[in-house]
Amino acid sequence: MSFIQYLISGISLGSVYALIALGYTMVYGIAKMLNFAHGDVIMVGGFTTYTICSTLGLHPIIGIIVSVVVCTLLGITIEKIAYKPLRKASSPLAVLITAIGVSYLLQNLALLIFGANAKSFTSVVSMEPIKLADGQLSITGETIVTIVCCILIMIGLMFFINKTKAGQAMLAVSEDKGAAQLMGINVDGTIALTFAIGSALAAIAGVLLCSAYPSLTPYTGSMPGIKAFVAAVFGGIGSIPGAFIGGILLGVIEILSKAYISSQMSDAICFAVLIIVLLVKPTGLLGKNIQEKV
Numbered sequence: 001m002s003f004i005q006y007l008i009s010g011i012s013l014g015s016v017y018a019l020i021a022l023g024y025t026m027v028y029g030i031a032k033m034l035n036f037a038h039g040d041v042i043m044v045g046g047f048t049t050y051t052i053c054s055t056l057g058l059h060p061i062i063g064i065i066v067s068v069v070v071c072t073l074l075g076i077t078i079e080k081i082a083y084k085p086l087r088k089a090s091s092p093l094a095v096l097i098t099a100i101g102v103s104y105l106l107q108n109l110a111l112l113i114f115g116a117n118a119k120s121f122t123s124v125v126s127m128e129p130i131k132l133a134d135g136q137l138s139i140t141g142e143t144i145v146t147i148v149c150c151i152l153i154m155i156g157l158m159f160f161i162n163k164t165k166a167g168q169a170m171l172a173v174s175e176d177k178g179a180a181q182l183m184g185i186n187v188d189g190t191i192a193l194t195f196a197i198g199s200a201l202a203a204i205a206g207v208l209l210c211s212a213y214p215s216l217t218p219y220t221g222s223m224p225g226i227k228a229f230v231a232a233v234f235g236g237i238g239s240i241p242g243a244f245i246g247g248i249l250l251g252v253i254e255i256l257s258k259a260y261i262s263s264q265m266s267d268a269i270c271f272a273v274l275i276i277v278l279l280v281k282p283t284g285l286l287g288k289n290i291q292e293k294v
Helices: 002-031 038-055 060-086 093-114 141-163 165-175 177-182 187-212 222-235 240-260 266-280
Strands: 130-132 137-139
Touching: 002 038, 002 137, 002 141, 002 165, 002 187, 002 222, 002 240, 038 060, 038 093, 038 187, 038 222, 060 093, 060 187, 141 165, 141 187, 141 240, 165 177, 165 187, 177 187, 187 222, 222 240, 222 266, 240 266
Parallel strands: none
Antiparallel strands: 130 137
8 A cells, every 4th residue: 555655656756757847848958958947947847826825815816827827937037048049159068067057046036035943834635635545545735726726737738839839839849949030030039939838837836845845945946846857858859648647657767766675775776777778778768769861
């Protein structure tokens, strides 16, 4: 029974990783950029909800909505100020270094505003735990909401990408920015929309993460952000189902490693599994080989 409990916890944690990984994979798949500040947008979402709910005492729904709006605007601003001027840079390292700089900027701003001490985050989920097997198995409300949200968001994203005009524009931009622009697609607007969606997902992930693990610091999003990037690569970066599967698998591996091997070694085991998968399948589980024209 304890194995099932650990498995459920792993799926819950993996669902958070999957939500964050969806933001990574959308930005990379369409804009071909690695936004390493994405993890810190999670932290901004957590602190926004904390301020609205704990400091101002407003309803959690208001906190979530404000958090999504703030992170969406932040994502658009980051793309416009930090990444857009470097889109045609000769070296991709310029964007990578800028992303790291934006990450440290957000962390230090949070340190100045909220301080280094951990804040106690009140869960936005009011659902009572579900008891199964005569109370031996307990599924928390946070776990249920996180898993359901992740599945619904993944389905919604796939529908948006494949069935809407804006989604088709994203696919066109991901294939060839120059050709898409010649066809009348607003490339800048499409990339900004991608950052907006990814940042909104980061806000939701931040709220769910802090609800399940109720401690909030300026560094809250750093490690989950890195692990979500690992999940995106694991599943095949650029693939929405791949990000979902990679996030779930990574969460399960992490929780089972902590339970049965070593809590200190769990992160190392996650990264080791990634290395093994990439050695066998360099594009990730659902990734596709891309033929570059020369």
